[in-house]
Amino acid sequence: MQVAPPDFDRMFGALADATRRDIVRRAIDAEEGVAELAEHYPMSFAAVQKHVAILERAGLVTKVRIGRRKVVRTNLEGLRVARRLLDQYEEVWRGRLGRMAQLVGEDRKEPPR
Amino acid sequence: MQVAPPDFDRMFGALADATRRDIVRRAIDAEEGVAELAEHYPMSFAAVQKHVAILERAGLVTKVRIGRRKVVRTNLEGLRVARRLLDQYEEVWRGRLGRMAQLVGEDRKEPPR
DNA sequence: GAGACATACAACCGTATGGTTGTATCGAGA
DNA sequence: TCTCGATACAACCATACGGTTGTATGTCTC
Numbered sequence: 001m002q003v004a005p006p007d008f009d010r011m012f013g014a015l016a017d018a019t020r021r022d023i024v025r026r027a028i029d030a031e032e033g034v035a036e037l038a039e040h041y042p043m044s045f046a047a048v049q050k051h052v053a054i055l056e057r058a059g060l061v062t063k064v065r066i067g068r069r070k071v072v073r074t075n076l077e078g079l080r081v082a083r084r085l086l087d088q089y090e091e092v093w094r095g096r097l098g099r100m101a102q103l104v105g106e107d108r109k110e111p112p113r
Numbered sequence: 114m115q116v117a118p119p120d121f122d123r124m125f126g127a128l129a130d131a132t133r134r135d136i137v138r139r140a141i142d143a144e145e146g147v148a149e150l151a152e153h154y155p156m157s158f159a160a161v162q163k164h165v166a167i168l169e170r171a172g173l174v175t176k177v178r179i180g181r182r183k184v185v186r187t188n189l190e191g192l193r194v195a196r197r198l199l200d201q202y203e204e205v206w207r208g209r210l211g212r213m214a215q216l217v218g219e220d221r222k223e224p225p226r
Numbered sequence: 227g228a229g230a231c232a233t234a235c236a237a238c239c240g241t242a243t244g245g246t247t248g249t250a251t252c253g254a255g256a
Numbered sequence: 257t258c259t260c261g262a263t264a265c266a267a268c269c270a271t272a273c274g275g276t277t278g279t280a281t282g283t284c285t286c
Contacts, residue, residue: 013129016122017244021198028205035262047245049264054243068253068262076206079199085134086196092141093189130274148232160275162234167273181232181283 006081007058014058015082019043020051024074027061033069119194120171127171128195132156133164137187140174146182 014020019041026037038048052072055061059078063070127133132154139150151161165185168174172191176183 008134009129009131011129012125013243016124016126016129018122019244021121024202025205028202029209033262034264043244044246045263046247046265050244053264063263065253070263074202074206076203079202083196083199083203086192086199089138089141089187089192090189090196092138093187096141126273132274146232147234156274157276158233159235159277163274166234176233178283183233 006085008082008085010054010058011060011078011082014055014060017051019048020055023048023051023055023072024060024079027072027074028076030064030071030073033066033071034063035069037072119198121195121198123167123171124173124191124195127168127173130164132161133168136161136164136168136185137173137192140185140187141189143177143184143186146179146184147176148182150185 015024022040023037026032026040034049034052035045037052038045041048052061052063056063059075059081061072061074061078063072065071128137135153136150139145139153147162147165148158150165151158154161165174165176169176172188172194174185174187174191176185178184
């Protein structure tokens with residue numbers, strides 16, 4: 001079996017909603033089922049269920065059966081995948097600085113006296 | 114003037130599109146105007162312009178006039194704001210681990226012999 | 227000032243998204 | 257096995273989104 005490649009569209013799309021971000025935060029404690037989560041928000045159970053499903057497809061949460069409930073648990077590794085992409089941009093940025101220094105010339109590193 | 118509070122919906126929403134993420138990456142070098150950017154993608158100039166506008170409203174890029182063009186430059190600080198939110202989740206996670214250890218009891222830190 | 231290049235913006239179209247209600251499935255307990 | 261609590265899923269609706277084309281605004285260059 002293959003590990004699915006990260007789907008950044010889905011990941012960032014899932015994070016682009018305040019309700020879903022709040023679910024992610026709450027589900028770090030991995031204590032609540034879908035119905036319990038739903039009580040925190042001014043919308044129907046079905047709507048929250050959809051949000052959880054979107055987070056699940058994005059790899060940001062998982063559900064584990066406990067008794068007759070399914071407890072939602074955030075998948076830290078998923079969050080890290082997203083974070084890593086942002087880190088990459090930062091690295092490209094530093095690379096740019098390096099290239100600029102080269103273009104300008106080494107001598108700029110130590111100012112002329 | 115006030116600094117606008119970060120709008121995570123817009124930020125993550127802007128990042129949830131491969132074309133826009135590519136623009137962010139390209140614009141780190143801050144060399145291309147909108148028209149030049151548009152040449153990289155299989156869509157109209159106007160479509161790319163819209164993508165840039167979305168990134169701009171999300172605070173992820175800025176445009177600076179250079180001659181008759183407007184050069185797109187990615188705003189690293191915007192990316193950092195997004196990254197920081199993901200870091201916060203990580204911190205909450207660590208906090209949870211701390212609380213769990215407390216619940217279980219200190220003695221678990223050093224296993225009985 | 228005229229012409230050309232670069233950007234901006236409005237109107238429109240198909241599809242995706244976020245919400246609703248209603249119905250079906252599944253697991254636990256009497 | 258019957259029932260209840262929890263989850264799942266389908267159908268539907270309004271609005272947002274990603275793309276198009278067409279027109280308007282700026283700004284260099286001659």
